[in-house]
Amino acid sequence: MVLHLTGPVVVGDDDVREQAWVVDGRITYAAPSEAPKRTLDGTVVPGLVDVHCHVGLDSGGAVDPELALKQALVDRDAGTLLIRDAGSPTDTRFIDALPTAPRLIRAGRFIARPMRYLRHYAREIEVADLPRVMAEEARAGDGWVKIIADWIDREVGDLTPLWPADVLAEGIAAAHEAGARVTAHAFATESIDALLDGGIDCIEHGTGMTAEHMAEAARRAVPVVPTLLQVANFEGYAAQGEARFPAYAARMRPMHERRFAHALALHEAGVPLLIGTDAGGTIGHGALPAEAAHLVAAGIPAADVVAMASWRAREFLRAPGLEEGAPADLVVYGEDPRADIGALATPRHIVLRGAVV
Ligand SMILES: [Zn+2]
Numbered sequence: 001m002v003l004h005l006t007g008p009v010v011v012g013d014d015d016v017r018e019q020a021w022v023v024d025g026r027i028t029y030a031a032p033s034e035a036p037k038r039t040l041d042g043t044v045v046p047g048l049v050d051v052h053c054h055v056g057l058d059s060g061g062a063v064d065p066e067l068a069l070k071q072a073l074v075d076r077d078a079g080t081l082l083i084r085d086a087g088s089p090t091d092t093r094f095i096d097a098l099p100t101a102p103r104l105i106r107a108g109r110f111i112a113r114p115m116r117y118l119r120h121y122a123r124e125i126e127v128a129d130l131p132r133v134m135a136e137e138a139r140a141g142d143g144w145v146k147i148i149a150d151w152i153d154r155e156v157g158d159l160t161p162l163w164p165a166d167v168l169a170e171g172i173a174a175a176h177e178a179g180a181r182v183t184a185h186a187f188a189t190e191s192i193d194a195l196l197d198g199g200i201d202c203i204e205h206g207t208g209m210t211a212e213h214m215a216e217a218a219r220r221a222v223p224v225v226p227t228l229l230q231v232a233n234f235e236g237y238a239a240q241g242e243a244r245f246p247a248y249a250a251r252m253r254p255m256h257e258r259r260f261a262h263a264l265a266l267h268e269a270g271v272p273l274l275i276g277t278d279a280g281g282t283i284g285h286g287a288l289p290a291e292a293a294h295l296v297a298a299g300i301p302a303a304d305v306v307a308m309a310s311w312r313a314r315e316f317l318r319a320p321g322l323e324e325g326a327p328a329d330l331v332v333y334g335e336d337p338r339a340d341i342g343a344l345a346t347p348r349h350i351v352l353r354g355a356v357v
Contacts, residue, residue, distance in 0.1 A: 010043065025353055052084070052274075055085050059282055183201060200222060217269075226259075228295065272312070275295070332351070
């Protein structure tokens with residue numbers, strides 16, 4: 001079946017085509033001889049990418065396969081056609097065989113220490129086991145490993161790093177050796193130096209990053225995923241922890257208050273930003289357009305935010321975009337989201353593996 005996309009077709013930052021076709025599930029810019037069965041009119045972008053999303057997880061931990069699939073389909077209907085699953089306790093391999101489900105790049109199970117993360121979420125291990133377990137999860141995932149770098153230490157009453165810097169560096173090296181890249185959940189300032197020095201490939205949340213950290217992340221081209229929908233919850237976490245952990249509450253509140261300025265500072269420092277909803281624990285699926293709107297509200301130009309949500313994320317994940325011959329995973333919008341980010345909330349057509357969803 002042939003589809004005609006009347007465009008504009010936004011392939012990349014400096015690459016916008018007038019029109020394109022989908023032939024046998026793939027993108028082409030050469031007019032085919034066969035007449036198109038359907039014309040899709042509007043601004044076309046490569047399928048959106050949620051780089052921090054948890055399929056198969058809800059507030060209680062693992063979910064049944066039916067619910068895991070439902071979560072993925074809710075994301076798809078918001079235009080998210082590629083998910084980097086940032087850690088899940090559920091085996092979601094069955095989703096790979098379903099042509100109507102978004103594509104998943106898994107980080108395996110996320111890695112934490114006992115009592116140092118949310119219960120039922122992570123693979124909980126002792127410090128000394130980190131390098132071995134990171135290598136195992138590297139082999140179990142799709143090229144990514146996810147670790148928890150800091151969490152509340154109940155004895156200290158505040159966020160502290162989970163891993164000593166030398167063990168962390170050894171763990172990252174072990175994952176790299178096994179062919180995977182590593183990303184880390186990091187709220188605290190104190191965990192960032194060890195991550196950057198250890199060769200981390202991506203930072204989730206990054207709320208504690210200082211100007212020096214931002215400069216270093218920019219120099220190393222390490223992306224940060226600001227997860228503003230998640231940081232919006234920090235005020236609630238502070239209020240919950242207030243009575244028992246006043247130091248924790250006092251740390252979380254300012255990170256909440258400055259969340260928009262912080263995201264803009266990261267962008268202006270030259271840190272590559274990517275879009276993650278952190279859906280799956282407490283945040284609902286399908287929220288990528290809302291997360292993107294938050295980044296624009298922070299002052300980042302809409303055109304940059306669309307790029308982060310689409311072709312820049314695909315490039316970073318080494319996934320195809322809309323180059324000639326690529327699988328046709330794309331979204332068509334009535335208005336150009338680079339001019340009005342609100343357009344992301346109402347996709348006109350979604351094409352996945354060459355088929356209109
Ligand atoms: Zn998460």
